[in-house]
Amino acid sequence: MTLTKEQDLKLNSSLYEAMMNEDDAKVIKKCQEIPKGPLHTLTIHEDTVIHMAIYQKKKDLALKLLDMVSTCDNHKLTWQNSGGNTILHETATNNSTVEVAVEILRRAPMLLNMTNKEGETALFYAARHGKTNIYKFLHDAVGRTFDGPDMKIFLNRDDGFTILHIAILSRNYWIAHDIAINHAELIGEKDEDDMTPLQLLSTIKPEFSPKSLFKRIIFKMIDADDVDILHHAFFFKKWKKEKHACDSAMKLAVLLIKADTSWETTESWTDNRGSSFHEYGKVMSSTAKLEQKITTIPEINYHKPETPLLLATKNDSTEIVEEILKLYPQAVEHVDNEGRNILHLSILYRRYKIIDVLEGMKYPLDRLRGRLDKKYNTLLHMVAQKVDELKEDVKHPALELKEDQLLYQRVKKLCTALDTSTRNSDQKIAYEVFTERNDPIRTQAKDWMCENAKNCSIVAVLIATVAFTSAYTVPGGPNEEGYPVLGNKPMFLLFTLADAISLSTALTSVIIFLNIVTSPFRFKDFASSLFEKQVTAFVLLIISVAMMMVAFAATLVLTITNQETWSDMTLYGASFFPVIVFVFSYLSEYQKIIKDLYRKLKKMIMENIAVIFHKIWDYKPQSTHPMDRTVSSTSHLFV
Known part of the structure; x- marks a missing residue:
């Protein structure tokens, strides 16, 4: 019996209301009265009643609706809504319908490799929604059935986007780490924007450890893999979940960093020459060189992503920066397409913790401090500049000016004497730019x-x-x-x-x-x-x-x-x-002042300890040669 349009609209209205009111008995009764039963399309997006039951996490209702489908009609379970999602795709949106997914695959195993209109299988869809339990089940099901080249349909979308990319963007780092281990070939894959998984991870700034001291203490007391802790202290559940996410994020970062060597391909810093050190002579020489250099480059409407190290610096992901430099310290010399190295960017984006890390690396710091970008800006020029996103951090002007002044003095100590008189492409030294930008x-x-x-x-x-x-x-x-x-x-x-x-x-x-x-x-x-x-x-x-x-x-x-x-x-x-x-x-203002004083005091103590240990352990008898005595007497200044 075919329903008229008016009858269909009335039925859909009644069924939808019953679904929203969680009236399972009424839903089943209505499905028994219509020809298609639970396979009746209910929504304007062509979702069936089973689609809706699964999406609303109604496991018992979904199982009852599946029982109403006869064995000879199992092939009809492959129905796709307007987005191409099957009922197996809908199970991937939550963790409470694993039993439903088991029954669906028993009846219609062909659903496992069916894709929606974006080319996503149910496994890919589970990674998109970051649902761990259903992902485990679907991944095991795929592993038992498919292998080798046949796995590509489950790991890649039509646009080249991989399941590892989508898992990272969903912030479920356990799933992403599991994918990286089981499918290592995806670690180096790039999406259509040339972004690798590590580059994506560097841009989203995952939380590797809580900012709160109280939480850090609690996390040390919690074992993320202990399932019995929930029976003794239920309120630890949220903290346990957060600790598990932090641990998984760090494991994922370390795994991806080991396989990423994108920093080996870099722009040349030796091209950034031609800056002047005074205002006399051919004052437009550096600008002309810059314009000539720009005109030789073809115009391309494409912004190539930076390496993970530079992306992590921009997005204030200090842990990723530390891990990369720990494994590949030579990566510190990488420069972006504007000729800026990590020290340029950390100053420009006001990443003070990363500056601290770089200050602790004496030899790389000597290599970085005298470099210029393609507009002949020194590190001191970077202090005068500020990215737009930092301007949204509202501070009263006196504090903002104080922080910029302190940063200028700090960076000046890192720079060479020549940097203070170096002029950029606008023929301005760093202090001129600083005063012009900060005068308002x-x-x-x-x-x-x-x-x-x-x-x-x-x-x-x-x-x-x-x-x-x-x-x-x-x-x-x-x-x-x-x-x-x-x-x-x-x-x-x-x-x-x-x-x-x-x-x-x-x-x-x-x-x-x-x-x-x-x-x-x-x-x-x-x-x-x-x-x-x-x-x-x-x-x-x-x-x-x-x-x-x-x-x-x-x-x-x-x-x-x-x-x-x-x-x-x-x-x-x-x-x-x-x-x-x-x-x-005014408590927040005092906290900032105390933290600033603590940081300065800690740095001063560590520097003094380093000098003392250097004098004790590296002591050498005084040479009789005048030049040797001079070098020996001044060596402590470079510790």
């Missing part, structure tokens, strides 16, 4: 700091006024002799100390804020003292507010306390609540 930021920083200093000065003066007044209107008042009535109580001493500290810190912060307002706001001031002055003034202002609250709390306890503990606790809580809110508002 300096104007913003000046306005920002002056406005904040003025506003905070008003607050500090008000606090000082209140503290000064409180010193002469003590709680309880004076006695006949002029001494405070409550002077013998402990809380009175606390009130006196808190009021004195509040007054002195408020006045000190006012002096510092006035010093900021009258500052010349030179570039070097932001890196040296200006920002520290503002932070110090803020800290003093917070201390002043906090001590004012302490004095307020002490006054309340002295005057209206009823000797009840709960009353005193309530008074302290009400008094200190504004202080807590105020401190936490």
Whole structure:
């Protein structure tokens, strides 16, 4: 019996509603009443009822619907929706329908190698969705049936995209690692954009370890392969899954890095010559050479991807950079199509951890520091530039200028003396470019700091006024002799100390804020003292507010306390609540300052330890030759 269009629409509406309401009995009943049964196309994308049941993870319903299909109609299970997906493809979208996939393949094994319109088999589809359990089952099923050249249909899509590429993009690193082990020939395969699996991994910045210290400690306590831990502590399930993903990502990265040697093919850095070191003579010579070089290159609308090392640098994947340089330290000399090496890019993209890694590699650092890109930019020129994506990281202008100034000073120590006078293709030295690019930021920083200093000065003066007044209107008042009535109580001493500290810190912060307002706001001031002055003034202002609250709390306890503990606790809580809110508002800024100081202190300690060990273990008797004595006396400077 053929249904009319009106009847079909009404049936589909009823079935779809039943599916959404999880009314399995109604769905089965409806399927029993129509000619095609569970193979009836339900959606506008030509999904059958079985398609929908599997997609909605209804394992029991899907198995019952399959039982309604007679053995002689098993060939009809190969129906494909408008996207070409079979019902086996739908099982690949979740891990709870493995039993359904077993039954489907028992009835229609030909579904295993059927592809959708993108050329993806069900196995490929499982890797796309990152579903581990169904991937294992389908991979084992394929391995039992196909081998050799017949495996290509399961590993490659029509556009050349491999199953390893799609597994990496799905962020299921266990599946990607399993594919890389079992199908090593895919490690070097490129997609239609010439991207290898390692290049893709370098661009997505996988998490190899948690950023939180607490999580790192927990991860050390968790065995990712221990299945019994879930029975003892169920709340560890999420952390166990995250640790498993981190471990799998690191294993995958190491495996791919060992097989990747793309850095061996590189652009030539010796072509980047012709820069000038002063403004006289043929000032356009370097620009003309650059234009001549560009005109000799045919115009191609194609952006060739960089090597994994440079991609990892751009995307701040420090772990991948470290692993590549550990296995292939010579890869550090690779340059991209613009002539920039890893040190250029790490400065341009502000990858401070990668700069730390490169600073620890003394010999490669000597090789990199004097290189120029194709526009004759030195490392110092890179400090003045900033990629667009970093501009989205909103910071107040003073902090941004301070960080750039500190980076400039840091990079200047790495560069040769010649780099400070080297002119790029625009005939500008690095400091000229730096000042031009940062002059608008300096104007913003000046306005920002002056406005904040003025506003905070008003607050500090008000606090000082209140503290000064409180010193002469003590709680309880004076006695006949002029001494405070409550002077013998402990809380009175606390009130006196808190009021004195509040007054002195408020006045000190006012002096510092006035010093900021009258500052010349030179570039070097932001890196040296200006920002520290503002932070110090803020800290003093917070201390002043906090001590004012302490004095307020002490006054309340002295005057209206009823000797009840709960009353005193309530008074302290009400008094200190504004202080807590105020401190936490600026807590993130203080964390950055502390981390910066810790990094500098750690680096200084490590450098001193290295110098001491060098003197102890590499000690040699002093030579009688004057030149030998000179070399020996200055060798420690290069440690």
